[in-house]
Amino acid sequence: MTPNPRQLALLHAVQSQGSVMLDDLSATLGVSLQTVRRDVQRLADEGLLARFHGGVRVAGSTVENIAHGQRQTLHAEGKARIARAVAREVPNDCSLILNIGTTTEAIAQALLRHTGLRVITNNLNVALTLSANPQCEVIVAGGVLRGRDRGVVGEAAIDFIRQFKVDIALVGISGIEADGTLRDYDYREVKVSQAIMAHAREVWLAADHSKFNRPAMVEVARLSGIDRLFTDAPVPEPFPALLHDAQVRCHVAN
Structure with a gap:
């Protein structure tokens, strides 16, 4: 047509x-x-x-994400608002893990004025950003480097993360489906994200409005596996009830 x-x-x-x-x-x-x-x-x-x-x-693939460069510009203003909302909630003098994603990269930028942070990450873009903060110690996971987005994946990264227990995991995701599952595309990345979530006292999910009802192939977790959700617009149906049932605190960054 x-x-x-x-x-x-x-x-x-x-x-x-x-x-x-x-x-x-x-x-x-x-x-x-x-x-x-x-x-x-x-x-x-x-x-x-x-x-x-x-x-x-x-319309998009359920097996492959869009390019990192395109994702950096897609919904950039919303991601920046989410990042500022997250940064307001992150206290000084705490430990964090940030995973792969353009939203966590925006969060890293918003944390540049924090003091006393110890940050573990498998995202070299996050590490490079936070290295500019002299009040932040950055610890980078080893493993297989994905050239397309500078993410570190693989068993070595998982083993490294399992050594720690941090205050907060700040994680991004590719899609949140209507059954309450959090999903991504690369099973190797998913395994690292699962280790990150398992080794944090609280899990905060940062996801712009486009992630709702977006399909992806690999299940990372369910909404019940997170403590807080930060997004940039009121969540669509059926997610308000799902978040309530999962006892997830939702922050809409206006």
């Missing part, structure tokens, strides 16, 4: 946000919900979008 101007505007709205609720698309485009549903169905039939209950997202 050749999308008409309204459908092109709909595509652009979804691509700019990653995922959007149908009600919000109706308001944004100034058309009826019935028109939005019809356009979404046509675009989904062509493989240009993927539907989920009450909303629509960018």
Whole structure:
């Protein structure tokens, strides 16, 4: 099909946000919900979008993440707000683990004024950022270096992390599905993230709004495995009830 101007505007709205609720698309485009549903169905039939209950997202692979450089610019403003909200909650003089991801990289930037931090990470971008803070000791996990995003994965990284028990794990994720599972793409990265979460007294998840209802292949954990969620917009259905049942404290960074 050749999308008409309204459908092109709909595509652009979804691509700019990653995922959007149908009600919000109706308001944004100034058309009826019935028109939005019809356009979404046509675009989904062509493989240009993927539907989920009450909303629509960018059609994408469940087995491979988008490129690191693209993720750095995607929802950058929302990630920066999340990072500032996380930094406000992180006390000075504590120990942290940060995993791979552009949101944790934004958090590292927001922690540059903190004092007395001891940070363990398998993300060389995080390590390089925090090395500029003289009041922060950075400990880098060894293992296999992924050149595409400077993440460290593999059994050596897992064994290294298992030596520690930190105050807070600050973790990012690729997708949160409607069944309450946290998911990612690379099983080697997932194994390291699971070790990180298991060796922290509290687990804080940082995820922008596009991560909700986004599918990925490998299960990292369930919502019950985290203590706090930091995001940049009110969470869509069915996640408020899931978060309540899992006793997760939700922070929306305005």
